[in-house]
Amino acid sequence: MRRRPLHLSPQVVDPVGGVVDVPIVAVGAALATVLAVTLTALHWGEVRLPVAAGLGLVLVLAAAIAMLAATVPARAPFTPERLGLIVTLAVGAAVAEYVSTAGANRFLYDDFGALVVGLLILSLAPYCTWVSLVVAGVLATGVSTILVLGTAPTTATHAPVISLVAVNAAFILALTAAAAVYSATVVREVLAWQRESNAAMLRRDAVRPGLASAPPSRVSVLRSEVLPFLARVTTAEHLSRADVDRARELAEALGRALRAGVEATWLDDLAASVRRAHGTAMRVADHAGDARRLDDHQRAAITALLSRGSAIRAGRRGWVWRWRGRPGRRTAGSRWPPRRTRRGVRAGVSSIGSWRSRVSWGFAHARSRRGRM
Incomplete structure (x- = not known):
């Protein structure tokens, strides 16, 4: 063609x-x-x-x-x-x-x-x-x-x-x-x-480390797959059947990434930012999508709680904390950080009594005593 x-x-x-x-x-x-x-x-x-x-x-x-x-x-x-x-x-x-x-x-x-x-x-x-x-x-x-x-x-x-x-x-x-x-x-x-600018971009990306280790997302798919493909196509003088098939595959991959981005919540974005900032492995379990119904005050409390815990993890050996919210209840259990940390996050946790999502993350070498609000 x-x-x-x-x-x-x-x-x-x-x-x-x-x-x-x-x-x-x-x-x-x-x-x-x-x-x-x-x-x-x-x-x-x-x-x-x-x-x-x-x-x-x-x-x-x-x-x-x-x-x-x-x-x-x-x-x-x-x-x-x-x-x-x-x-x-x-x-x-x-x-x-x-x-x-x-x-x-x-x-x-x-x-x-x-x-x-x-x-x-x-x-x-x-x-x-x-x-x-x-x-x-x-x-x-x-x-x-x-x-x-x-x-x-x-x-x-x-x-x-x-x-x-x-x-x-x-x-x-x-x-x-x-x-x-x-x-x-x-x-x-x-x-x-x-053509000149696209060729220069391809040469620049060829000497930069790839993004294969990053999780698939809209940005990673665009940067690592779609943009280089478009740059190569606009530089070429001919389009082959393989280029057409590759364009179809990239469109499907980008569609999947977009759907995943729509289904993600602010809590997923928060977990990702904390993971990037402090290297904390986090997992969000919110299958019912209750995190979308939290108001601004509850979101601010959760953000402060996770940020504080991750900061402590960055400077100490670590601790394990699990929080499970239920309608009308405020329970915190498993292993809590030291007493001074509990005093700092007590107000934030007490304002999230209606949250039904479950947020959990773990660290190795836990050494804290059990506590209860």
């Missing part, structure tokens, strides 16, 4: 750039509208059908509004159908202008049709592929050429028809070429930068 980067649009490869380019579209729409109104006023003496002239201005305004609405970031991405609609409205305005001056159009330089079409195509360069821009420009040039052939007999210059066609088509083709070159250049440069 061969990738075709030049068939991408600048907005697709650089979405932030598409947001920044919105003012360019507004300026292009305003210039097209002002240009149509000004040129119509300048050759008003040649107008034979004012209704057709007014319709041409309305179509230009409609094309400008459609362009503004189609490039709003909330409606991204920009599609070729939107480009076709905008160019069709602009070409319709050119046809209406031709009808309004039929038989009386002495000069072609004051007609706004070709200028408006080319200007609108140029304004949409950050949102379209170079292929769609070229196709739209060529089709618009064909329609404009037909209009010039119909106007040539009434012109005052008596120039060869081929010259009139070439001059009129130059407006559209030049602006279309500029838009296509801009689109292709931006896409090529952005993809080249992405």
Whole structure:
């Protein structure tokens, strides 16, 4: 499967750039509208059908509004159908202008049709592929050429028809070429930068220790599996069937990690943070999910209790403590830390009488005496 980067649009490869380019579209729409109104006023003496002239201005305004609405970031991405609609409205305005001056159009330089079409195509360069821009420009040039052939007999210059066609088509083709070159250049440069940065990331990760020992999680799956795979794919020129299968496997692994993250509670996160901070092996037994119903005060008490116990474990040989909560009861049993520690955590434990979860962890070399609150 061969990738075709030049068939991408600048907005697709650089979405932030598409947001920044919105003012360019507004300026292009305003210039097209002002240009149509000004040129119509300048050759008003040649107008034979004012209704057709007014319709041409309305179509230009409609094309400008459609362009503004189609490039709003909330409606991204920009599609070729939107480009076709905008160019069709602009070409319709050119046809209406031709009808309004039929038989009386002495000069072609004051007609706004070709200028408006080319200007609108140029304004949409950050949102379209170079292929769609070229196709739209060529089709618009064909329609404009037909209009010039119909106007040539009434012109005052008596120039060869081929010259009139070439001059009129130059407006559209030049602006279309500029838009296509801009689109292709931006896409090529952005993809080249992405390949270089991804290759650098792969080289950096190759010399760093892996994360195989870490438990599977959203972060570990993304960092150790998904991101390197995406970096390699964006750097490669071809996609194989194995790449497709690998992408499917990574999607399933990430889905499992996401589901595990949704099912985890704040208590699991607390146990993980304590384990990382103090090296304390902890196990949370909360099959009914009662930890989710604890209020802020109860959570603060549990956090203080576990943090204090882990800190003691970090500086002493250790102790074993088990706490089992039941509705309406406050029981603490097994082996407690020294008396001064019990006084520090007594208030926290007494506020968790409604907690039904069971939290337990163990340490070797326990040397404490049994106690009771």
